[in-house]
Amino acid sequence: MKNKHYSLGPMPKVGIRPVIDARLGGIRESLESTTMGMARRVAELISSNLKYFTGEEVECVIADTTIGRVPEAQRCEEKFEREGVGLSITVTPCWCYGTETIDMHPTRPKAIWGFNGTERPGAVYLAAALAGHAQKGLPAFSIYGEEVQEIGDEEIPADVQKYLLQFTRAGLAVATMKGKSYLSIGSVSMGIAGSAVNEDFFQNYLGMRNEYVDMSEVNRRLGQGLYDREEFEAALKWTKANCREGKNYNPEARHKPRARMDEEWETVVKMTLICRDLMAGNPRLADMGFGEEALGHNAIAAGFQGQRQWTDYMPNGDFMEAILNSSFDWNGRRTPYIMATENDSLNGVSMLFGYLLTNQAQMFSDVRTFWSPSSVERVTGHKLEGRAEHGIIHLINSGSSTLDGTGRQEIGGQPAMKPFWEISEKEMEKCLEATDWPPAMYEYFRGGGYSSHFVTRGNMPVTMCRINLVKGLGPAMQIAEGWTVELPPAVHKKLDERTNPTWPTTWFVPRLTGKGAFRDVYSVMANWGANHGAFSYGHYGDELISLCSMLRIPVCLHNVENERIFRPKDWGAFGMDAESADYRACKNYGPLY
Helix, strand or coil: CCCCCCCCCCCCEEEEEEECCCCCCCHHHHHHHHHHHHHHHHHHHHHHHCECCCCCECCEEECCCCECCHHHHHHHHHHHHHHCEEEEEEEECCCCCHHHHCCCCCCCCEEEEECCECCCCHHHHHHHHHHHHHHHCCCCEEECCCCCECCCCCCCCHHHHHHHHHHHHHHHHHHHHCCCEEEEECCCCCCCHHHCCCHHHHHHHHCCEEEEECHHHHHHHHHHCCCCHHHHHHHHHHHHHHCEECCCCCCHHHCCCHHHHHHHHHHHHHHHHHHHHHHHCCHHHHHCCCHHHHCCCCEEEEEECCCCCCCCCCCCCHHHHHHHHCCEECCEECCCCEEEECCCHHHHHHHHHHHHHHCCCCEEEEEEEEECHHHHHHHHCCCCCHHHHHCEEEEECCCCCCHHHHCCEEECCEEECCCHHHCCHHHHHHHHHCCEECECCCCCCCCCCECCECECCCCCEEEEEEEEEECCCEEEEEEEEEEEECCCHHHHHHHHCCCCCCCCEEEEEECCCCCHHHCCHHHHHHHCCCCEEEEEECCCHHHHHHHHHHHCCCEEECCCCHHHCCCCHHHHHHCCCHHHHHHHHHHHHCCCC
């Protein structure tokens, strides 16, 4: 079962459209080689730099011929449909016939690279074609290098490479989600609005299905042994060897017998197998005579309600969620399974966006507390310094965050989170060593269970995001780029133990801009739209913005520099203020599907 999502099907491909001046008799013939060369170089750039979340190279499909007129555009479209193309990049070094050659697919993300050269007007075609896209209501991204090149120059300039890769990462995320499912295991947890799954949002904006399983199905599979028994034995052995039980913070009078604690360990391991199988299926179940259960639900993301109908009498989902969200388990390194705590589907989607853009595991946290410098000093006597000098935000949730979030993986000697295929065995071991598993606090979780407990290493660039639904507006995205920070151990302990001490903690500082919601750290906390947020390694807020524009989701809060923002060209037609224009463009075009 290593490195495999069972029922999710083939990955979407990137379609490359080499467009050419159709005039035969000297012009078209002279440009054939140059135009196809552009297409091949773009395909090579993408395949050599980008991978699917499975770890495989992104596959590109190039049109069989250059495209000069409508019949050739249609033959290209037919090939793209056969090959499973999910996004397209049109390339040209010259003038071409605008509306005759553009990609007319209604929902496929599109970009055009018009070569900046003076021998032939590729930039003129770019402008004409984009005007056609805008007029037809088919937004497209404009890619145009800053420096003039010679017609025979085979180099893709650095700025063009950046835009090609940024567009492709976002477009692949759109195409990968389409047709997949969000699996709701249970229903609404403790009145959390995000766990009231909104089908219109998933279907109209993301092109996804919604699947539902009552938590009694988990109980049925537990009771009837509906999981791979051999894998369970291996998983339990691995868990005992690698998942250290932490301090029991419950009053001694409420401590349970060792036999009961061991039984809960077995249950949470079985829950992990069962919920994974519910998401992605498992052919071993068919071998056991359970063909229907073997199919899974084609779920690229899921959520587990847990509280309170489950957790009042059964072990909580913290171990299951933490392990599924991690890049490794008893089968070794593998793709994470996106599992939202408390069935918060909107945070699950936020995790999914980050996952598909970065191929990295995602953290799920409460945006719990703003600690001002004066509050920290009053409580601990410590004066915050460095990046933390203006205050910190405590990100913490009930033990469900990915173990990658310990920060024990490294890039260049600094803490990081990486795609699973880049994680070494030693880094996997360090993540496990940095985590212990205290028994759940029974005042929260009457049924017991175990919560992951760790502290994220500091100095790690991260991006936190969250989608919220607003009546009359629809979805809106919030993005905060920043860093994790470390506190002296005694200071961390004093602050951490003021809340639940059995959960994983990340101390977060957003990058401040001095204005709006990012004028200070308090304002970021005060303007965050919900109790949850998702984050992972790196500053990829610009890619989230590109993705949201493809889906027609406006961004209501971000601290991404203007020069990094990349949206479809016609967003500029909706006004000179970029963020207001984003709202107007999203409303004008409506949800992608």
